[in-house]
Amino acid sequence: MHAHEEQQTGVRRPPLRRPSSPADARSAAADLSASPTSILSLQRSAGNAAVTRALSGQSGGLPVQRVTGAPVQRVRDDEYPDGTYGRRGKDRKYLEDEYDLDMGGSNFQVEHAHGYASTARRAPRSRKSNTRHEGEILAYHETLRAHRDHPGTGSSLKRRTTGLNSRDYRDRQEEYLLDDDPFSSLELNQLEYNPLPSFHAASGSREAEAADTSFRRSIKANPRTPIYDRNGERRYTRSLRPGEQAQLDIGRTSMRERREVPHAERVRVLREEYGGSRFDEYPTRSRGAADGDELTEFFRRPPREGELSAQGAQEARENSVQAGLRPRPRRPGPEAQPEPVRRRPRLRAAEQAGQEQGTRAVRAGLLRRAAEAEQEQRARLVRPGRLLQQQTVRRS
Structure with a gap:
């Protein structure tokens, strides 16, 4: 009262x-x-x-015991990595100062490049109380109309131009992240924008430029993406490699300008913007002189005469003579520099041919000798009746 x-x-x-x-x-x-x-x-x-x-x-x-849900996680914006959903306020302020635009919800929306449902399908808590997890997902500002038309927005089961609906899109992103492949997940996110008329309608405007800048800022920040694995345990994927960052950057330019980016420009973006040396760079792959060669072509065709050293060519001719094969005549000209590795398939084939021919010859000789022995044995055998007939003729 x-x-x-x-x-x-x-x-x-x-x-x-x-x-x-x-x-x-x-x-x-x-x-x-x-x-x-x-x-x-x-x-x-x-x-x-x-x-x-x-x-x-x-x-x-005793106090009353109440069953409540998980407490909401309170995290300051400055505790999140750059390029994530938790730092969207900082990214918004930068874009507003840079392009003099209103980055509010009437013009832009924050795009979860990895969908929340794709990273937290097996999360033990609700999305409302899992703010830290959502805040660590890579995100950027996208134009309003394009973001609304993207299959990752909402829960519509209508299949889009690419053949995916919202459920297929999230399932595929989840599989990529579980396989520790954040690049394919981000590539799928961007490719779904390419067939949208609303995405291309904004091309050439300051809004589109601001959205592209926001995307590239997140890619350069390169935060690791959190995900709940199949056992419900929370872990992080690997970071993007320089070649992957450059491919996403170049892909955004190609979609926006509807052109194929020249090779020289691709190399410049890779080296100057992301400090990479090659697009297919993998840290676990060894390098050597044979990089870039197709191994399938290497094993498919026999080496040419010029690819053999003098000693290797002589060994190949000797093996061919022993195998009954006619050697190829040598071409006039200087001796080619040796590549010992490339002569092995041909020598192996010659050895196998010689072994097969030798095996056939030995088998034919054994059969011939067995036939001759059988004839001699038949000649020595005389039946008793025939022997008695010969003796009777002689006595008469």
Whole structure:
């Protein structure tokens, strides 16, 4: 009851008095009925906490146990890495100062380059209470209309031009992230913008330039993406490699300007913007003189004569003669520099051919000798009847 209520009734409310013990509160609650007037009088005399304990029927004055959800995580914006959803305020201020635009929701929206559902399908807490996880996802500012038309926005099951709906899009992104491939997930996110008329309608405007700048700032910041794996454990994917960063940057330019970026410009972006040396750079791959060669072509064709050294060519001719093969005539000219590795397939083939021919020859010789032995044995065998007939002819 407030002061204006006291003036209307003309009765002054006595001061609140808390019970001396929990037993007094329980006895007071038992004497009063469950009507709103009695409960209000009890609250005045005993206090809210005591009434709550008394009405809940708990003994000993224990507090009421309430089952609540996970607490909301409170994180300051400056605790998030650059290029993430948690630093969207800093990115917005930079773009507003740089392009003199209103980056609010009427013109732009924050694009989760990796969808939240793609990273937290197996999260043990709700999205509302999982603010730290969402704040660490790579994000940037995209134009409003293009963001609304993207299949990753909303939950529509209508299939778009690329053949994906919102569910397919999130499932595919999740598979890429579980396989520790953030590049393919981001590439899918950007490729879904290419067939949208709303994306190309903004080309050439300051809004489109601001969105492209925001995307490149996030790519350069290169934050690691959090994801809950198949066991529900939270971990982080790897960072983007310089070649992957450059491909995403160049892909954005190609989509926006609808042109194929020349090789020289691609190399410049790779080296100057991201400090890379090649687009297919993998840290676990060894390098050597044969980089760039197709191994399938190497094993498919036999080496040419000029690819063999003098000693290797001589060994190949000797093996060919032993195998009964006619050697290829040598071409006039200087000796080519050796490549010992490339002569092995041909020598191996010659050896196999020689072994097969030798095996056939030995097998033919054995068969011939067996036939001759069988003829000699038949010639020596004389039947008794034929022998008796020969003796009778001689006596007569």
